[in-house]
Amino acid sequence: AQTVTQSQPEMSVQEAETVTLSCTYDTSESDYYLFWYKQPPSRQMILVIRQEAYKQQNATENRFSVNFQKAAKSFSLKISDSQLGDAAMYFCAYRSGSGGGADGLTFGKGTHLIIQP
């Protein structure tokens, strides 16, 4: 079974600064997908960014980028120019590339990101 580990229960950053959230995962599969989700107090999970394991290039979405190290099974999220609206719980998630997604997403325990004004 796959596992996802987020070792930082809480992170704090000054507004406009850069912060990196860590995620490691364990799998024996070679084909898989990784995600970062944001969960604000509204409780809705919002997709921030995703990475296909077969792509070597790191995904980027505006101020959000990832550092995907497949051999090390590491998938960190970098948030540049942090904004107050970035404050939320951030979850790293894994999905198998086989089975049509029938195994669902495997989530880490989350990192609570605090933005200091």
Added chain:
Amino acid sequence: ETGVTQSPTHLIKTRGQQVTLRCSSQSGHNTVSWYQQALGQGPQFIFQYYREEENGRGNFPPRFSGLQFPNYSSELNVNALELDDSALYLCASSLGDWDYGYTFGSGTRLTVV
């Protein structure tokens, strides 16, 4: 386009009772999955329905069951409620071609007393 809506938003039930939670998928989505998120934890996969058939299940007992209807709305049923079933239940919909990603609802907060 509409998102994923879940009802009710909050619910309190007594241990041993049964509960039904509802989810209306995003327009055009034919796949729905359910997750349980205990306080301070990440969501855990319960099961997935594709075109009205369960096609995947996580490590949850049979008292957790579901339905998907022809309009792709969905229900999660939990029988014989236990105190540990207290959690946020999230529904997520997607196209069969998952590349479009999962759209999550805001969840139902279930408290079992």
